Amino acid sequence: MFNYSNLPKILSSISWKLSLVPVSSVLLLLGACQNSQTINQTVNRGLEIRFLAGSDLKDFCDRAATKLNNSQPKLEDGTPFYLTCDTKGSGDVVDEVLNLTQQLQSGAIAPEDSQFPTLISVDGEIYQSQLIFQINKIFPGQNYIPDLTESPLLAYSPMVFMTQADLAGGLAAVDDLYVSLVEAKNHQDLDSKAAPLPITYVHTAPTRSNSGLQTLVAQFASVSGKRPQELTIADVKKYQDRVQKIQNKITRYGKSTGSLAKSMVKNGPFWASVGSVYESLVISANSQGNNTVNYQAVYPSATFSSNIRAILPNAPWVSEKEKAAGEKVIEFLRQPETQKIAVDLGLRPGIPGVPLGSKFSPQFGVQANPQYDSYRPPKPEVVEAMLQSWQSYAKKPSQVALVVDVSGSMRGEKLSGVQNTLLNYVQNLGSREKIAIIPFSNEIKQPFMVEGTPQGKAEGIKFIGSLKAGGGTRLYDSAIFARNWLKQNFKTDAINAVLILTDGQDSGSEITLDNLSKQLQSSNFEAEESIAFFTVGYGKQGEFSPKVLQTIAELNGGYYRQGNPETISNLIADLQVEF
Incomplete structure (x- = not known):
């Protein structure tokens, strides 16, 4: 609230030019500011309409909200409401809704629980199915989630192959790129005029991300010669060998399609020469003013349109008022003016009549009117079989060195938090995956091997329980030790990576950061034996050097994250999806 008793002092301190403005005008301006403040304070009052959506809708939802x-x-009855957006991977959206629904069915929570979203959206129709x-x-016959045709379309962005413009011709020339990727080793196998670059490929994990799931389904459809809705569980087993050959070209998975696309731009074709992404991300890649390389979308002859629909559940957790507000939100999101926000972000509008604008052009690597056959989702039980096949058979395996700080500063809550995190990591290992746990302090322990078999997991859990904290922090020495161990035990058919977890700065290492950086360059993504690095600073800011950890990670195509006892488990779970 403005204190009008201070007005004379304020006026006397204003420059001589402003002193010529009538006091009534100043009061009017101050009143306007006061009204503006009141509006801002009352924006988020009333009934909250929580929109739980896939990550591709994040910017659109935030701006529209x-x-x-x-x-x-x-x-209509005068009740105010407001919209909040909670976005995450589409697989995570589905998991969250299922978890809440199971709790409702068991009586653990009530329909009125605030954790339930009013509106839901996933980045494609497979996850909605x-x-x-x-x-x-969980609730047979209740039809709590409406059918696809009853869920209004908000936007869409077809799945494309993202590649550098000079490689796009070779990708576009083949009849079916996925079929060609089964046997092709480098880009000259696709186009004799192309540079002999190895084919390095990225897509997100289908268990967490819609684009990854659509990609996996499209791979099965291509190698089988069938449309997705025609595929059977028997087909999954029959064609998983061919899908596995495509997966062998993967350099990285991950849960965020946007992050993969950004990494393609940052790291270049030796890191990933081809990526399965949304069309909107090609537009985004070409919208960065400092890019020296143009990227192009190659449209398959058949692909998923990635229809993003608004789901308003017919469920007991959505009250009558929430339903009415949800309907108004959907109506607002589909208004032409709001749809222009989607178009500006590189998404295609969910309603007809909205101009695409200049971004949908070759200048931004895309076509305004691409011609492709739009896929429909497979049967849900077939999708489940595909995911099981990917996790247990087709997915490229990983070999990860987990470098764990057990110095004296890790005593107490920190160490127990890390042990719980490592426990979850081991329990989630795939049957073909392997990790080496390397504890370090002022002494670097020999790697303890943990395989994703039941016996291997049991031995790993026992080892994790034996970890004790004490000593210094030879961070640099442990990093190069892990890299060298992986080089000596390199698996050509796996994703080889180092994950460092530390709560402190280096002390007592024999090598310097500069020396470490030079040595790591020999195993970065341009090397024949590429080893990715990921780093996690664990604890409070100031206890470790984010800049150092970021340098170590980015030299080898990885990234740095910060965690604490509350977030570390989820953080490492997200990192585990990379491999």
């Missing part, structure tokens, strides 16, 4: 909330929307299928298992 700001616009809607600034208008102070109300229901899976959500319908799984919810109907």
